[in-house]
Amino acid sequence: MSERQRARRPGGRSARVGAQVHQAVTELISERGYGNFTVGDVADRAGVADSSIYRRWGNMETLLTDVALTRLNTQSPMPDTGSLAGDLRTYAAQVAREITGPDGPAVLHLAVALSSSGQQGLQASDGLRAERTRQLQAMLDRARDRGEHALDAFDVLDHILAPMYIRVLFGMVPLTPDYIDGLVDRLL
Amino acid sequence: MSERQRARRPGGRSARVGAQVHQAVTELISERGYGNFTVGDVADRAGVADSSIYRRWGNMETLLTDVALTRLNTQSPMPDTGSLAGDLRTYAAQVAREITGPDGPAVLHLAVALSSSGQQGLQASDGLRAERTRQLQAMLDRARDRGEHALDAFDVLDHILAPMYIRVLFGMVPLTPDYIDGLVDRLL
Structure with a gap:
């Protein structure tokens, strides 16, 4: 073996x-x-x-990327609640829990650092983004196939993930359930 | 004197x-x-x-905060075009130019680092946020006083600034004029 x-x-x-x-x-x-x-x-x-x-x-870059990927993605599997609003609310709450958890801000800083650490870091974070984008898009495609609103993974990045990431990076926490649901409602 | x-x-x-x-x-x-x-x-x-x-x-923290403030704020004075759409498009384009310029990503990383460098850094970045929020809110209040849509400075942070910051921090550049205007249009 x-x-x-x-x-x-x-x-x-x-x-x-x-x-x-x-x-x-x-x-x-x-x-x-x-x-x-x-x-x-x-x-x-x-x-x-x-x-x-x-x-x-x-090497270290690959190890760090594996950790960042696992923490920001695999531990938050994509929900499948039967509705786009349900999926996005559940997903946003999972991400919020992850990035505001004990190691969340450190993992988020790691992801930012990997993005700015030169060529190898850039490739690593491209992989991180590609994997997250693929998972997200599959969830959004299921909604579109059910006849719901058709969204792009980048819409979710810009209007749900980015606000939560920036608020954590700038120390503007906690992310309340009302705040998170508000991001989803505005996008839909 | x-x-x-x-x-x-x-x-x-x-x-x-x-x-x-x-x-x-x-x-x-x-x-x-x-x-x-x-x-x-x-x-x-x-x-x-x-x-x-x-x-x-x-001390160094105060100096760094002054630099970050000046680069992310004072060099991008708030526009006053007579319409909310015009103000937001001009403002978003100014910020995009600043954060994608030669020193932009470094200044953005500095702002993130100041936010996570302990008590003094937190206070410094609170000041940075308070100043940016005050300037933004004054621009939004002028629009509300003209009878236009009433927005909160945090709406602009979440849906115009945060997406641009995250795309620069994750190396997803350039920020095209179409992309920037799209952020403003979605918010309005």
Whole structure:
């Protein structure tokens, strides 16, 4: 069985290592900020060998991007409530919970830092954006197929995600349920 | 004449020193990023004494906030075109030009960094937000007094500024005139 196949099997040793490494990165990002720790620091914190990290992620940028992707995307799976308003309200509330949670602002700062850290960072954040856009668009396409309003993923970025991101980045929290629903209502 | 009065007289020695120091900070922010230079570095670059900087700004946070304020606000005075649509389109285009200009992304990253750098940074960015909000609200109040649509400064933050800020922070540029006008049209 190859390393890649093992990495895909949930619940195994590889999944445990993955979770430990993600947790270590999230803690180090919160404590020290982007650019202020090494692969060795992550390995020490996670209790794994440096070589395990290099074998699985290749380099720090890829690891950081994987963490940012997982925190900003996979932990907030796209809802499927049967209505566009329901989907968007649920999705917006999930994102708000994530970015205002204990590690949320640090992960958001990481995403911004990855976007401005030169070529490799740009590619990494392009991947982050592409994945989020694909997931979002699939949800919006289901609504369009049901005969509801046809929205573009960029409309959601501009008028639901961007306001919440900026308010968290500028420390204008909390994001209240009324505020979040108001963003959705205005877009629809 | 006190130092404060002198600082207010445009075109004098104090104004020249102010411009030199602002330019030095903007260059250092672009080159090294927030947190990676000292008051001494700024003084060397600007060709002034450290003591001139401490006398006028007190500390680095206040100086950085002054630079961010000036770049994101004063250089983009509020338009007064006679219509809300005209004002918002002109204002949005000014902000877009500023944040996509040579030092724009660096100044935007500075504003984000000041918001997350602890108590002093938070206070500084509160001041930045309060000033921008006051200027914006005055423009919106003129429109309301003419009998046009009544908007809140936070509507403009959420639906015009935040989308542009996030697109610049995530490297999704350029901001085209069609895109900018589209943000204004959707808000109105």
